[in-house]
Every structure is written in structure tokens, then in C-alpha cells.
Amino acid sequence: MRYFLELSYDGTPYHGWQRQPNAVSIQEVLENALSIILRVKTEIVGAGRTDTGVHAKQIMAHFDYHDSLDYDDFRYKLNSILPTQIAVQCLYKVRDDAHARFDAVSRSYEYYVHTQKDPFVSNRSYYFKKPLDVDLMNEAAKLLLNYTNFKCFSKSKTDVKTYNCTITEAIWERNEDQLIFKITANRFLRNMVRAIVGTLVEIGLQKLDVKDLIEIIKSEDRSRAGYSVPAHGLYLTKVEYPKKFIR
Numbered sequence: 001m002r003y004f005l006e007l008s009y010d011g012t013p014y015h016g017w018q019r020q021p022n023a024v025s026i027q028e029v030l031e032n033a034l035s036i037i038l039r040v041k042t043e044i045v046g047a048g049r050t051d052t053g054v055h056a057k058q059i060m061a062h063f064d065y066h067d068s069l070d071y072d073d074f075r076y077k078l079n080s081i082l083p084t085q086i087a088v089q090c091l092y093k094v095r096d097d098a099h100a101r102f103d104a105v106s107r108s109y110e111y112y113v114h115t116q117k118d119p120f121v122s123n124r125s126y127y128f129k130k131p132l133d134v135d136l137m138n139e140a141a142k143l144l145l146n147y148t149n150f151k152c153f154s155k156s157k158t159d160v161k162t163y164n165c166t167i168t169e170a171i172w173e174r175n176e177d178q179l180i181f182k183i184t185a186n187r188f189l190r191n192m193v194r195a196i197v198g199t200l201v202e203i204g205l206q207k208l209d210v211k212d213l214i215e216i217i218k219s220e221d222r223s224r225a226g227y228s229v230p231a232h233g234l235y236l237t238k239v240e241y242p243k244k245f246i247r
Contacts, residue, residue, distance in 0.1 A: 002098055003069065004062050005030075005044070006090040011055045012123050012232065013085060018049045026050075026086065030061070033081050037074070038065055047100045047239040048107060051191070053231035055124065057110075058089070060239050062100040069093075100239075106168070106186055108238040111197045111229065113179040125178070126233035132204035134172050134179065140203045140210045141170040141181075143217075144196070151220040153196050154189035163189060163220070172200070184238075191228055199226030 007030075015023035019031070027044060034042040046061040071091045078088050112125035115132075144167050151163035169184040181197055199216065202208045208216075208226070216224045 001066065001068070002062055002064050002094050002096050004060050004092040004094050004098070004100060005088055006092070007056065007059050007061060008087050008089060009056050009059075010085040010124075011050060011053050014052070016050055016052045016054065017046050017059075029083065029086060033078055034063060036081060037077050040065075045100050047104050048188070048236060049190075050234075050236055051231055054234045054236070055232075056236040058238050059236050060100045060104070060241075062094070062098060103241055104239050105242060106184055106238075106240045107188060107236065108169070108182065108184040108240075109188070109193045110183075110235045110237050111181040111193060112233045112235070113181075113201075114177055115179065116177040118177075123232055126230050128179075128201070130205060132179070132201065133206065134174055134204065136206070136210060137172050137200045137204040140200055140213045141172060143210070143213055144170045144183075147217050149220065150189060150192060150196075150217065152216050152222055152225045153192045153199070154222065155191035156222055158190045160189065165189065165192070170196075193234060194228040194231065195222070195225050197229045197233075201229065202226040 009026055014026050017026045019025050019027040027046060030044050031042055034044060042063050044061045044063045047059050050056060069091065075088050075091055082088070113128050114121055114125045115128060117127060148164045148166060150165050154163055165185045165187050167183065167185040169182060171182050173180045173182065183193060199208070199213065203210060203213065
């Protein structure tokens with residue numbers, strides 16, 4: 001039987017989602033906890049591979065188990081042994097061929113920037129002192145919806161078959177001393193959101209013109225785009241699946 005876990009986590013102390021030999025990852029911690037509770041070695045597949053320090057307000061992951069599980073009891077036991085930075089929100093039974101990564105139809109991220117020094121958000125938001133023209137940043141963000149090839153925002157030497165992504169939302173919102181960039185697409189390339197935010201910040205500083213974004217995208221050259229903003233301001237906020245996908 002296949003199950004989906006709905007999770008949230010603070011990525012600060014972890015080296016991203018994916019298991020790796022010499023660092024502690026979200027995947028490793030979850031697999032160890034699942035193996036203890038289920039009493040059998042259990043592997044888990046996530047909806048995405050967040051980088052070191054990136055957070056998730058909502059992410060899905062799947063695992064297989066031969067028997068039925070009591071949802072509330074299982075969630076309670078799993079949360080009891082997981083560290084405080086990782087929480088299981090829900091457990092769902094799905095069809096046996098359901099895939100947390102490949103069946104997702106959209107993913108949403110948010111990037112947080114605070115413009116006044118605040119020790120309580122310093123590990124979860126990017127402190128940026130200089131004034132930014134949010135109107136210019138939003139004007140540029142709208143242009144992203146007109147394109148699909150985002151190789152210019154992709155980390156180099158990444159193993160992908162295509163750089164095409166369909167962005168359906170890209171907008172900056174202001175809440176007093178906080179700026180939030182919201183973006184939704186069917187898929188994202190490695191480092192894509194952080195590179196987009198860095199480019200939009202340079203437009204907000206008027207180091208780049210709004211029209212420069214068009215040339216950057218068409219160039220397919222990562223060196224033409226802006227810098228990659230720090231990971232700790234980035235959150236995966238929602239992963240969506242087809243209707244009636246989850247039982």
C-alpha cells in the first residue's frame with residue numbers, strides 16, 4: 001500500500017531534503033523515524049528537493065507499507081520521535097502507482113525579505129537594508145509569465161531534460177517592513193526561485209532595467225541573471241495534485 005505524508009519543516013539545521021553521505025538531511029531523518037515505527041527499512045520520496053537551509057510549510061512525500069495504518073495513531077507516534085524542526089500534518093492512502101514528485105501539477109514558493117533589523121526572523125527571512133522599488137519588481141515579475149525557458153535561472157551542471165517551466169503566478173506583496181515574493185509553476189529548476197528573486201532585487205535597486213529581464217531570459221545564460229539570494233528566506237508553501245488524487 002502507498003501512503004502520502006503531508007509535512008512541514010524548518011530547514012535551518014539540515015542539508016536540504018535529499019539523503020547524502022556526509023550530512024544530515026530531511027529525507028534521512030524521516031526514513032530513520034519511519035523505519036523505527038514500521039519496524040522495517042522504509043524509503044520515502046519527496047515532492048521536491050529543497051536545498052540546504054530552505055524551509056517547507058507544506059510538502060508531500062510517499063512511502064510504501066504492506067498493511068493498513070491508523071492515521072491519527074501513526075501521526076502521533078511519528079511526531080513523537082521526529083525532531084522539533086519536522087512535523088507530520090496528515091497521512092493519506094493513495095493508489096499504488098501515485099508518485100509524490102511526478103504526479104504533482106504545481107508547486108508554490110514564497111521568499112521573505114525584511115527591511116528592518118529583527119532578531120526574531122533573522123534565520124527565516126533575508127534582511128535587506130537598501131530601499132527597493134517594489135512597483136518595478138512587480139512589473140518585471142509579470143514578464144515571467146510570458147516565457148517558459150528559464151535556463152538563465154538554473155544552477156549550472158544540473159541534470160535535467162528540459163529547462164521549460166510554466167509560471168502561473170509571480171508577485172511581490174508588502175506587509176509593513178516585510179516583502180514576500182510569491183511564485184507558482186508546474187515545476188522549478190534547481191536554484192531557480194532564488195536566482196529570480198536576486199534578479200528582481202537588482203531591478204528594485206535599479207541596477208537592472210525591467211526590459212533587461214527579457215534579454216536575460218532570452219540569453220539562457222546564468223551569468224547574465226542576478227545573484228542567488230540566501231536560502232533561509234525561501235519556503236515551499238504548497239504542492240498540488242489532480243482532483244480526487246488522494247483518497
